[in-house]
Amino acid sequence: MSSVVGWYGPLIDLSSVALHIGDFVQLLVFVHRSTPVQFKLWKGGEVIRRDIQVGDDSRPYFPISIWQKQMASMVVPGDIVLLQNVKLTKYGDVVEGRMIHCSTLLPLIHHHNSLASKGMDELVEACRIGTTTKEKLTKVIKWLQRTGFTFCSIQPQGHPYPQKKIHLKRNWKLPEKRESKNCISLLEVSHLTDSCKAVFHACVGEIFLPSISTTLSESDKERMFISRRLFKTRDTSLVTDLICTGCKLCGSPLDTQHDRSRLENEAAPLYCSKSVNRLHVVDFIYRPFMLYIWDESEYTLLLVKNKAAELLFGNITAERVYSSFRERHGDQNVDPDPVDASLLKRYGMLEDLGCCTSAANSSLKLKSKPIVNTVNFYLIWLILLRALLQERKNSPLKFEVSVNTGLDKENGRFEMESVWIPFP
Numbered sequence: 001m002s003s004v005v006g007w008y009g010p011l012i013d014l015s016s017v018a019l020h021i022g023d024f025v026q027l028l029v030f031v032h033r034s035t036p037v038q039f040k041l042w043k044g045g046e047v048i049r050r051d052i053q054v055g056d057d058s059r060p061y062f063p064i065s066i067w068q069k070q071m072a073s074m075v076v077p078g079d080i081v082l083l084q085n086v087k088l089t090k091y092g093d094v095v096e097g098r099m100i101h102c103s104t105l106l107p108l109i110h111h112h113n114s115l116a117s118k119g120m121d122e123l124v125e126a127c128r129i130g131t132t133t134k135e136k137l138t139k140v141i142k143w144l145q146r147t148g149f150t151f152c153s154i155q156p157q158g159h160p161y162p163q164k165k166i167h168l169k170r171n172w173k174l175p176e177k178r179e180s181k182n183c184i185s186l187l188e189v190s191h192l193t194d195s196c197k198a199v200f201h202a203c204v205g206e207i208f209l210p211s212i213s214t215t216l217s218e219s220d221k222e223r224m225f226i227s228r229r230l231f232k233t234r235d236t237s238l239v240t241d242l243i244c245t246g247c248k249l250c251g252s253p254l255d256t257q258h259d260r261s262r263l264e265n266e267a268a269p270l271y272c273s274k275s276v277n278r279l280h281v282v283d284f285i286y287r288p289f290m291l292y293i294w295d296e297s298e299y300t301l302l303l304v305k306n307k308a309a310e311l312l313f314g315n316i317t318a319e320r321v322y323s324s325f326r327e328r329h330g331d332q333n334v335d336p337d338p339v340d341a342s343l344l345k346r347y348g349m350l351e352d353l354g355c356c357t358s359a360a361n362s363s364l365k366l367k368s369k370p371i372v373n374t375v376n377f378y379l380i381w382l383i384l385l386r387a388l389l390q391e392r393k394n395s396p397l398k399f400e401v402s403v404n405t406g407l408d409k410e411n412g413r414f415e416m417e418s419v420w421i422p423f424p
Helices: 014-020 120-126 131-147 184-189 210-215 220-223 237-241 305-311 318-330 341-346 357-368 377-388
Strands: 026-038 046-055 062-065 081-093 094-109 179-182 196-208 243-247 280-284 287-296 298-305 397-403 412-419
Touching: 014 094, 026 094, 081 131, 081 280, 120 131, 120 305, 179 397, 184 196, 184 298, 237 243, 237 318, 243 318, 280 298, 280 305, 298 305, 305 318, 305 412, 318 377
Parallel strands: 062 094, 179 196, 298 412
Antiparallel strands: 026 046, 026 081, 046 062, 081 094, 196 287, 196 397, 243 280, 287 298, 397 412
């Protein structure tokens, strides 16, 4: 197969992959481990991706993904293999290799246990590869002998040889833990020049919804201010304006039928920044909104996303509010635009809720049906909103915000992380 496809790019050491991002290269490596990842397709069927961890004499660990099912079946942990036409890509700070349609895999030494029964020279000579490749193979074998990576270290439990515990290095950055700065006033917060977390006391003045501004006429612009709508008994659109379909972890709206404001991304983010597996968890969420807060020295705007909004609204989730509203008001053209889960699954954006996408869609449909609640969460939510928005009549709250100095106030310079009722 390799003779038909041909080589694209040079044979390199893993230590120099950063110099070849976007290029095709050849890699001669030892396979530490192999992990299959299964994706269900929205039209039926499945795609199998296999993530492998490889190493050589210049770099002990490097990630590579294989998308061809036939090639993935050829990978065995403990093998020394030649990977031809590997595409090097970079995601954030992480560099990885991808085996694509023109890539090939050539096993050279199986299971590495041959080293125990054969000499290195005999193994190298038995491989039908070029002189440069044989030199690289010799270096990899010597590295394995020197570092102690053996076939015994990757054997399944119950194997007669003792297992050796290998600690893999992280190829991602852990979020930095930052100490919160205690600020005595909003004026001090507004003068912060470094991105950090800040804690302060302030009063709530208004909730502003930029997300609906693009769909309103000039005469209806006041609908963006929630306090002016709370006492209108026939304003049933408050629920749909504040609640939509989205990821309950990162708070990103995933509905495609509404126009998006500057606070919402132009397109739904491909991966969830708050999820361990980077997949979105779809549910009804609170749309991102701006919270006007003030104290005696200053006023400012806080960007509030789903998790923070739940804290602000007494830990009442958007799904509970929506279900309670539907139970007592029926449909009444209420539809927060549930997104088809199959579209998200198609692009690997949705966390698997079952054996197929129908399970994910069923989950959303069940949430949108009226549920018999003994507690009227919709009414409690309205009472909390009215109490919260009694301007200059309520006590200050204690806020914790993330400060991003690269943004202005209207675009999320201050993003609310948490809120408490301060104790005397």
